[in-house]
Amino acid sequence: MSLMKRSGEIMKIGLSEEGDAIDLDNKSVATSGTAILAMRGGGKSWLNALIAEELCRAKIPLAILDPEGEYWTLKVGYPQLIVAGGEHADIPLSVELAKDLAKYLVEERLELVLDLSDIRRSSQIQFLTDFLQDLFVIETKKRLPIWVSFEEADLWVPQVGNPNCKEWVLDICQRGRKRGIGFSLVSQRPAIVDKTALSQAEYRFFKRFQQPQDLSAVKDYLGPHSKLVQSLPSLSNDQALFYAPAKFEKPLAIKVSTRTTPHGGATPEQIALIKPTSKIINLKERFDKILARKKDEENLIQTLEKEITLLRKEISKKGEEIRKLKTAKDVAKILSPEIMSAKIMLDREKNERIAYLEREIQKNKQQLSMKMTELPEQNLEFLEKVVVYGIDLKTGRGLGDEYSDLLLNRLSPEQRVVYLNLSEAGKSLGVSQISKNCGFSPDKARKILRQLMKMKLVETARLGKRQKLYGAR
Secondary structure, X not given: OOOOOOOOOEEEEEEEOOOOEEEEEHHHHHHOEEEEEOOOOOOHHHHHHHXXXXXXXXXXXXXXXXXXXXXXXXXXXXXXXXXXXXXOOOEOOOHHHHHHHHHHHHHOOOEEEEEOOOOOHHHHXXXXXXXXXHHHHHHHHHOOOEEEEEEOHHHHOEOOOOOOOHHHHHHHHHHOHHHOEEEEEEEOOHHHEXXXXXXXXXXXXXXXXXXXXXXXXXXXXXXXXXXXXXXXHHOOOOEEEEEOOOOOOOOEEEEEOOOOOOOOOOXXXXXXXXXXXXXXXXXXXXXXXXXXXXXXXXXXXXXXHHHHHHHHHHHHHHHHHXXXXXXXXXXXXXXXXXXXXXXXXXXXXXXXXXHHHHHHHHHHHHHHHHHHHOOOOOOHHHEEEEOOOOEOOOOOOEOOOHHHHHHHHHOOHHHHHHHHHHHHHOOOEEHHHHHHHHOOOHHHHHHHHHHHHHOOOXXXXXXXXXXXXXXXX
């Protein structure tokens, strides 16, 4: 007999020792926390993929962070699933596409495998940082059920160390549920996974462990039933100790259900059956265009920066010529009267040369200015105006936007001074005015504005050949 009422909204996770079905609500799993802990080869990825299969069957959007390229075979049973990156990619994956993938995951309601196996670890961390940051922001507004799975969780949210992505993984674990985001943490090294993250898991699956340090690490997550840790070394790959404190009085020994898709690799016949859907083909075309556009923008920036460097060198060279000529002119003033008449003609020529060079410098400066205005909008050196919206001037807190409130509380003192100064002005401000109001140098003001733009507290709009910054609405 099932431990829950069966319906089309549940997943069958396995059987109890008495033969009762262990059923979980799909939406609850998709918006809650799950921890799957086991030694290498203990069946943790099998169980995580089983949950993913059930969520795909229920058409609940998901994103599986897959650093080893193991989850693409889910497509054998669920052809609507999209693999981004890796050997079996449907669409490309790169750090530059992280924010776009987060946007499409929510807006297109995708089932997505993020195969990071082909990119370096530092790039994996940067990709996850950008992806989770935008996902959190979008879901703060949308609040639609989405499940995010972290394979090898100890890499992304370690107990010791602070990779850039850690704070966003913790935000997903601690604050994601009210935004509709659930998660799973999968690891063979529970002792080094952040305890705060693991403690947020309502559903906890413990599979085979044999090393004393691993057995000791999972005791805390069994609550008053820590003695059951003694059963873990003898578990087979299809067995698990399942603990859901809010649903069951004590941990349950279960036999995990069988997957419908192959694990790790598929036969050639199965691979041949995987055909891209029209939606996947269309999505690939869109991402290819995004990548091409970003590449063009990068090439343009590099070209303009080279031209600017050359212009600056030319200005410096002409400035040195002027300095030498002016020095010669000063020397001429102290020469004896007998040769002054001979120098008059030379002075006239020098003055004409100086005037010519000064005109050339002005011309080059104008060319430099024109080149600088062609840089993309993120180059704040050339932005003209700034205005910020959505701030309560009395309290300095965001109005009607939890994420604005979150970011404001995380600003450094210097960032907060600039941000609140903008909001108090109630109108557009030039960079020079911001610098004056806040007591910072123009370069420092620009640097802080870059940081605020990256946090999406301000945004830009083009006015003719000039640019203008607007606060995030």
